Amino acid sequence: MLQKVKVFGLFLLLATTGCRSVEKPVEQAALPAEVQVLATVHKFHLSNPNYPYAKVTQQIQKFGPDIIAIEIRPEDLQEDTTYLKQFYPLEMRQVLKDFPREKVRGLDWYGEEMRGKKMPADVFKNEQTELGKIKKLEREMNRDSLLQPRLIPLAELSKQQVELAKTASPAILNNGQYDDITRTFYEVLDEAVKGTRYETYTQFNRRRDEIITENIVKLVQNNPGKRILVLLGANHRNRAIHTLEKLPAEKVRLVEVED
Template sequence: MLEKVKVFGLLFLLTAAGCKTTEKSLVESASPAEVQVLATIHKFHLSNPNYPYAKVTQLIQTFNPDIIAIEIRPEDLKEDTTYLKQFYPLEMRQVLKDFPLEKVRGIDWYGEEMRGKKMPSDVFKNEQTELGKIKKLEREMNRDSLVIPRLAPLAELGKQQAELARTAPPAVLSNGQYDELTRNFYEVLDEAVKDTRYETYTNFNRRRDEIITENIVNLVQENPGKRIIVLLGANHRNRAINALEKMPTDKVRLVSVED
C-alpha cells in the first residue's frame, strides 16, 4: 500500500509539473513578442561620439533579448571572421563574438543566386555573378548623363542622412526621422530610374529589403512572448518598422530605443 501511495504521489507531482509547464507555455504563446528595432550606422560608429560600437553592445545587453536578429545571411552565421568581414559591417560581426550563437538569427539576403551558398570573395566585382551585375549597374547609373539630373535631389537627402549618422544618438536614429529620409530617398531614386535599365538595380535593393522584412515578421510570429532585438543598418529600418507596426498588437509590442 505504501508503494502505491509513493507511486501515486510521484504521478501527481509529474502531472502537476506538466500542468504548470503547459500553463506557462499557454501564457507565453498568448503574449506578444516584445521587439526593438535598433538602427545601426556601420562605419559611422567609428566617428559618431554619441553612438560608438560599444553602445550597440550595451543597448543589446540592456534590452536583454531572447533573440538577436542581425544583418547577416542565415547561411553565413557560422563562418569565420575572415569570411564575414568581406561582406558584413563590424557591429553585426561583433554580435557573434559577444553573444551566444544560439540567440542569434540571420535575416539578410544577397540574391537567389547565392542563397544557401558560400559567397566568393569577388562576388561584388565579378560581373558574371548577379551581385556583380547589380554593382556594375549602380556604377553606370551614377555616370549616366541622362539620369544624373534626375538624381540631383538625392544629394540633399543623403547629406541629411549622413549628418544624422555622424552625430545622432541611437534613440534619434530610431525615432522615425531617419526612416522618413530613407523613404524619400528611395522614392526619388525609383522615379529617377523608372522605365530605364537601372530599374534592375533598384528592384534588387527593394527585394532585399522586402526579404529582410519578411524574415523579421516570420521571426516575430514564430516566437510569441519572446524579447527580440533586431539590428538593421539605418537605411533598411523604415520598411521593417512599417511592417511591424501593421501587425496585430496581440502578436507584437514594439519597444522604443532609449539612450
C-alpha cells in the same frame, strides 16, 4: 527572452452521483513578442561620439533579448571572421563574438544565385555573378549624364542621412526622422529610374529589404512572448518598422530605443 510562454492545463476531476467528468485544459493566451529594431550606421560608428561601436553592444545588453536578429545571411552565421568581414559591417560581426550564438538569427539576403551557398571573395566585383552585375549597374547609373538631373534631389537627402549617421545618438537615430528621409530617398530614386534599365538595381535593393522584413515577421510569429532585438543598418529600418507596426497588437509590441 528564451523562456517559453507557459501553457497551463488544469484538469479537474469532478465527482458526481454515479459519474465522473474531466474538464478540458484551459489555455493561457500567447503573449506578444516584444521587439526592438535598433538601427546602426556601419562605418560611422568609428567617428560618431554619441553612437560608437561599444554603444551598440550596450544597447543590446540593456534590452536583454532572447533572440538577436542581425544583418547577416542565415547561411553565413557559422562562418569565421575572415570570411564574414568581406561582406558584413563590424557591428553585425561583433554580435557573434559578444553574445551566445544560439541567440543569433540571420536576416540578410544577397540574391537567389547565392542563396544557400558560400560567397566567393570577388562576388561584388565579378560581373559574371548576379551581385557583380548589380554593382556594375549602380556604378553606371551614378555616371549616367542623362540621368543625373533626375538624381539631384538625392544629394540633399543623402547629406541629411550622413549628418544623422555622424552625430545621432541611438534614440535620435531610431526616432523615425532617419526613416522618413530614407523613405523619401527611395521614392525619388524609384521615380528617377522608372522605365530605364536601372530599375533592375532598385528592384534588387527593394527585394532585399522585403526579404529582410519577411524574415523579421517570421521570427515574431514563431516566437510569441520572446524579446527580439533586430539589428539593422539604418537604411533598412524604415520598411521593417512600417511592416511591424501593421501587425496585430496581440502578435507584437514594439519597444522604443532609449539612450
